[in-house]
Amino acid sequence: MKRVFNKFLIQPKIVLSIFLLTSLIVLISALLEYNQSKKEINKLMENQSHTLLDAILISSNDAIKSYNLIKSEINQRLLNNAIFIKYLYENNLLTNSKLTQIAKENELFRINVFSKNGSRLFSSHPLSKFEQTFQNKSKEILKEIFNGEVDTLQIGIKESQLSNSYRYVVAVAAKDRSAIVINIDANKLVELRKESGFGPLLKKFTQNKNIIYLIFQNENGIIAASGNFKDLDDLNSSSFLQKSFNEEKFYSRIFETDSISVFESVNALIINNSKLGIIRLGLSTEPLDQIAQKIINRTIIQSIFLLVFGVITFSFLFIRQNYDSLSKKFRSIETYFKNIFDNVSDSIILFSNKLNIEAVNNSALELFNSKDKYELELNFNSFFVDLIKIDFTILEKEISINDQTKFLLISKTIFNDEAISNKFIFVIKDITHQKIIEKQNIRNQQLSALSDLSSSVAHEIRNPLNAIATITQQIGKDFTVNENENEFKQLTKIVYKEVKRINSIIESFLKFARPLPINTESFSLKEFFMQLKLQYQNIFNEKNILFNIQLNKDTQVKWDKFQIKQVFINLIENSIDAVNNNGTISVFAHEIDNKIEIKFSDTGKGIQEDILDKIFNIYFTTKNNGNGLGLSIVQKIINEHNGLINVTSKINNGTTFTLILPKVVEVKNV
Structure with a gap:
């Protein structure tokens, strides 16, 4: 197969065909490049023209706004002077000399005060021909003020009839509808308007x-x-x-x-x-045409150069073709298998014969909570070295990772490298969750079987017990003895009392055996734990216990609130007994994929390893006054809520109950 592949690659006809094809591709590429360059130049010219046009629009806008702003400032200045003159006029403080002084100090060209009938009352300058004309036309020009229609009149720019110049005029109404008229030299303003x-x-x-x-x-x-x-x-x-x-x-x-x-x-x-x-x-468009011609010339030169360069270098490239092709395929295969290696769900770790980690996938780093293979080797190398020394193919192993117990199913494979012998591959599957489910299923089966047995035995015993209690009570009332009568009566009372106690135990059996109906309701998890904290706050204060609640957010859940409260009451009371005084009880809750994981921890005395698997058994207790039903009921409630419960503990290092419940519980029983 390899010979056929090599023969195909080096045939002269194939070489010639590839060369001609390359030439055609170069020519087509040159044409495409020309068209693309032309489009890009057109686009560039469009952007540049838009930019230039935008600058023109902005300049026009700014020029008009600047002119209007200057005009507004002049108008406001004249109005301020007019208001001051109005004050003097209305308080009989105004004279022609005063107006002359104001005009000079404020660089005003003329100030006139006209009565309602258009006659001039005061002026800052002697009457000129233009002002005579203005006075004659004042009734028409100032009629809006005289008629009471406006109080301020902006007359604007007016051309002087006496000289080739312009005035800017404003008028303000005063008492008796008289008018104060002020104007300034507007030649610079007119020049500005012309320039802008x-x-x-x-x-x-x-x-x-x-x-x-x-x-x-x-x-x-x-x-x-x-x-x-x-x-x-x-x-x-x-x-x-x-x-x-x-x-x-x-x-x-x-x-x-x-x-x-x-x-x-x-x-x-x-x-x-x-x-x-x-x-x-x-x-x-002349610059466009010039650039386009340059592009054509450059494209032709580049095409010729590429063809010549192709003739010279094609042989060398072709010789390397086999090598590059194989290298590429090798890299492709390497990348393919690396992606599989990195993304496979099981953890994979490769050890050299020197007992160093050569390769590790992402799942392994995540499982052992390590950033890279060096950190993994630093923290867990002794664990793997021990596994290498053991002769096995598949092994189930328990290990503590970050104070969490993990159950691992480990497969070991030994293979020989061409250069170095005896490399070891570990394929590791985290079966902790399966173990928890398995343990819970066993506990559920045991509890179910015990519940059935309890119910059956309780019903069978209950009737005879009731008969014994009735007969004993009747004997004590209806029969007398000749000797030891007091002892006889005491014994009958003892028998009756013990029968009642047995009946009470049977009632407990029956309560536990009955199914627990689930009545779900939506409630806030944060409020739920805060209410529990408030309920036990006096005890916490009395025993100096810190109750710590940590929730990543205030989650709404849909559970049977009464039954879940029973669960945490049992756990809280057990933790209070375990920590005694000066301890900490912590609740950590967070949401994962529509499930709520709650870790309930204490810093108490812990539970012995040999009894850890028994604590959920019915009637198993380590307390002198306990009835052994608490954690069995907890197990049953969590099971009815389609949840899981697991416990880890170390002597003198505290206990942690981990509960996983669906965020919304679907009711199974009606």
């Missing part, structure tokens, strides 16, 4: 030779323009322009006009939320 207008602004931008035209137009036609803009469509007839104007977005196009190719970008001009029209920027 659209015409000069557009002309500045079109000084660039690549800008054909720059136009501001609206529905009525062109408002301001600069450059060569003959035979351009208007806003009303062009769907392209209408689209940009209506959507207020940048749009671009290339079209021919006067035998010139134009790249045009357009956008709406909006000032103070008002659409004034549209700005059109026409750019020459």
Whole structure:
């Protein structure tokens, strides 16, 4: 197979075919590169034109806003002076000389006060021909103040009739609807308006030779323009322009006009939320054509170079083809198996003959709570070395990892490497959860069998016991003895009392044997534990016990609250007995995949290992006054809630009960 593969790769026809195919690919690539470059240049020009147009819009907006701001400042200054003069006038403190002084100090051109009928009452300057004309027209100009329609009138810029200059005029109403009129020299303001207008602004931008035209137009036609803009469509007839104007977005196009190719970008001009029209920027496409020609030339040169380079280097590349192909396949296979190795659910650890870890997958690091193989080797190397020394194929092993007992099913394989012999592979499966389920199933079976037996035996014993109790009571009443009568009566009472005690034990059997109906309700887990804490707070304070609750969030659960409360009451009372004084009882709860895991721990005396598996058995107790039903009932309630319970303990190091319950319990019994 290998010879056939190599023969196929080095055939001359194959070499020639590949070379021709490569040449064709180079040619196609060159064409594609040309088209792609052209698109990218067009896109770049579109972005640049949009940027330039955006700068024009911003400059226009800023210029108008700056002009309006200056105009507003001047207007406010004049109004402030007018209000001050109004105060003097209404308090009979105003004179012509006073007005002259105010005009001089505040650089005001003229100040006049007119009566309601239009006659001048006060003035900062002698009456000029213009002011005579203004006075004659004052009734018309100031009629809104005289008629009481407004209190402030911004007359604005007026051209002087005496000289080639401009004035900015405002008026303020005073008492008896008289008017205070102030004006200043507005020549600089007019010059500013001329300099910041659209015409000069557009002309500045079109000084660039690549800008054909720059136009501001609206529905009525062109408002301001600069450059060569003959035979351009208007806003009303062009769907392209209408689209940009209506959507207020940048749009671009290339079209021919006067035998010139134009790249045009357009956008709406909006000032103070008002659409004034549209700005059109026409750019020459000559730079595009020049760049495109350069791209063609460069592409041709590159293609020729690539073909020549291909002829020279193809043989060398072809010689390496086998090696590269095999290397690639090897890496592919290596990557494939590495992915399998890293993502397999079982833990896999490879040891060298020097008893060092050579490889470890993610599952193993997670199982042994290690960041990398070095930390794993540091903490658990002795454990694995012991396993290497033992002769086995499959072994079940118990180990403590971070103070948690784990049950592991370990498979060991020995294989020989070509260079180094005796390498060891451990495949490890964490069967802790299965062990817990297995133990709980055994306990459940035992409890179920004992429950059935208890129920059966209790019913069988109960009737004879009732008969004995009745007969004993009757004998004590109806019969007398000739000797030891008091002793006889005491004995009958003892018999009756013991029968009642046996009957009480049978009642306990029957209560335990009956199924526990589940009545679920939704409640807050945090509130539930806080209520338990409050219930036992006096005992905790009395014995100096710290009750610590840690929940990652306030989870809502749906359980039988009464029965679950029985569970934790049993666990709390057992922990109180275990820690005695100055201890800690902790509750840790968090949600995992719609299940709630609760760890109930104490720092008490712990439980001996030889009785740890017996604590859930019915009637098993280590307490002098215990009845042995507490943890059996706990086991039964957790089982009825489709949950699991497990216990770990160390002497003088505390006990931890781990409960896993579904967040929402489905009711099985009705």
